Amino acid sequence: MIQKVGLAQMDIMFGNPEENKLKVEQWVKKAKEEGCGTVVLPELWTTGYDLTRIDEIADKEAEDSSSFLTSLSKKYSIHIVGGSVANKSNDGVRNTLLVADANGALVKRYSKLHLFKLMNEHHYLLPGQEDGSFSLDDTMMAGLICYDIRFPEWFRKHVMMGAKIVFVVAEWPAARIDHWQTLLRARAIENQCFVIACNRVGSDPDNEFGGSSLIIDPWGEILAKGTQSEQLVAAEINLQEVEKVRKQIPIFQDRRPNFY
Numbered sequence: 020m021i022q023k024v025g026l027a028q029m030d031i032m033f034g035n036p037e038e039n040k041l042k043v044e045q046w047v048k049k050a051k052e053e054g055c056g057t058v059v060l061p062e063l064w065t066t067g068y069d070l071t072r073i074d075e076i077a078d079k080e081a082e083d084s085s086s087f088l089t090s091l092s093k094k095y096s097i098h099i100v101g102g103s104v105a106n107k108s109n110d111g112v113r114n115t116l117l118v119a120d121a122n123g124a125l126v127k128r129y130s131k132l133h134l135f136k137l138m139n140e141h142h143y144l145l146p147g148q149e150d151g152s153f154s155l156d157d158t159m160m161a162g163l164i165c166y167d168i169r170f171p172e173w174f175r176k177h178v179m180m181g182a183k184i185v186f187v188v189a190e191w192p193a194a195r196i197d198h199w200q201t202l203l204r205a206r207a208i209e210n211q212c213f214v215i216a217c218n219r220v221g222s223d224p225d226n227e228f229g230g231s232s233l234i235i236d237p238w239g240e241i242l243a244k245g246t247q248s249e250q251l252v253a254a255e256i257n258l259q260e261v262e263k264v265r266k267q268i269p270i271f272q273d274r275r276p277n278f279y
């Protein structure tokens with residue numbers, strides 16, 4: 020199956036969910052107008068990294084964000100890998116990825132498993148407990164969040180569960196953008212899957228973010244790459260590439276899991 024995927028490489032208004040919702044609708048509309056079947060949003064797009072106020076501005080049980088995304092996905096008839104939002108429960112706030120299908124159903128919630136201490140996440144957020152696997156149009160996929168890509172075993176687990184596409188949503192700082200590209204390409208090559216990664220641009224009081232959103236095929240070729248400005252980064256992907264690459268170099272048959 021061939022389909023076009025678009026990444027909303029957007030700036031995020033610091034601590035301003037209502038303004039960010041207005042922006043997101045424009046990105047979803049643009050993706051639809053440009054022929055995308057799926058659009059991807061960045062990490063924490065409602066609030067940005069406004070962690071000192073996160074308890075106050077987080078979305079209770081992610082209810083408002085979920086109904087916002089499902090109504091948009093239905094209105095524009097497009098799958099939305101809805102980045103992540105600050106999601107408040109009784110025990111604290113989690114960084115939760117939401118996926119809405121083109122019929123307006125919420126098909127996944129995944130909370131970031133690995134908290135990033137360099138940006139103080141562990142002081143304000145709780146880690147998730149579940150995996151990021153889901154399916155759209157009968158294809159297994161997964162969604163991971165930013166720092167998660169530094170854990171190849173977590174990424175591999177999702178591919179072993181059947182993911183042919185792994186989406187990554189991020190607020191990755193410009194200072195380490197080489198790591199971003201290198202890690203994402205390595206994850207695509209070693210797992211022989213599509214890696215579709217949306218990073219934000221712009222800055223907040225503590226960081227400048229690096230854009231460079233990427234769509235990478237199972238051979239590690241970069242099909243599309245963002246700049247450091249706001250833009251829709253889009254490419255057509257052909258899912259048959261996954262089987263083709265896995266036939267050519269059959270790493271999943273050649274693994275020796277008894278030794279590792």
Ligand SMILES: O=C(O)CCC(=O)C(=O)O
Pocket residue numbers: 135138164165166167169190191192195198
């Ligand atoms: O791992 C990194 O260098 C960046 C991670 C990050 O910014 C995040 O998880 O929010």
